[in-house]
Amino acid sequence: MSALPSIAIGCDHAGFRYKELLREGLSARGHRVADFGTFSATRCDYPDFVRPAAEAVARGECELGIVLGGSGNGEAMVANKVHGIRCAVCWNVNSAELCKQHNNANVISLGERMFPESELFAIVDAWLTSVYEGGRHQPRLDKVDAM
Numbered sequence: 001m002s003a004l005p006s007i008a009i010g011c012d013h014a015g016f017r018y019k020e021l022l023r024e025g026l027s028a029r030g031h032r033v034a035d036f037g038t039f040s041a042t043r044c045d046y047p048d049f050v051r052p053a054a055e056a057v058a059r060g061e062c063e064l065g066i067v068l069g070g071s072g073n074g075e076a077m078v079a080n081k082v083h084g085i086r087c088a089v090c091w092n093v094n095s096a097e098l099c100k101q102h103n104n105a106n107v108i109s110l111g112e113r114m115f116p117e118s119e120l121f122a123i124v125d126a127w128l129t130s131v132y133e134g135g136r137h138q139p140r141l142d143k144v145d146a147m
Contacts, residue, residue, distance in 0.1 A: 008036060012069050054078070071089075092123065110123065
C-alpha cells in the first residue's frame with residue numbers, strides 16, 4: 001500500500017455531512033478520494049452508493065473504503081456482501097484501531113448519529129495508521145475470506 005492510500009467513499013443522506021468533511025479533508029491531505037455519492041442530503045437508499053464504493057475496493061481501484069450512514073450498520077452489511085471486503089462499524093478510536101490490527105478491515109463504516117463530529121478524523125486516522133498484526137489473526141481471516 002502506498003504512503004497515502006486511495007479511498008472510496010459512499011453514503012446515504014444520513015451520512016452525507018460527514019462524507020463531505022472526509023472527502024474534503026482526506027483530499028487536502030493528499031489522498032485520492034473516489035466519491036460514489038450520495039451528493040446531497042436528500043433521502044436515498046444506502047445500497048445504491050455503498051455497494052459501488054465497496055466494489056471499487058474489491059476490484060483494487062481504491063485501496064481502502066469508508067461508508068457512512070446514520071448508524072453505519074446497514075452500510076456495513078451491504079459492504080460485507082461484496083467478496084473481498086472486510087468492513088467494520090467503528091464508533092471510536094479503539095474500535096478503529098482494533099478492526100485494522102485484528103481484522104485487517106479494508107473498509108470502515110461510520111454512523112454520523114453515533115459520535116460527534118469532533119471525533120471523526122481521530123477515528124479515521126486511527127484506522128488509517130493502524131497496522132494489521134497478522135499472526136494468530138490470519139487463520140481467522142483466511143476462513144472469512146474463503147466464505
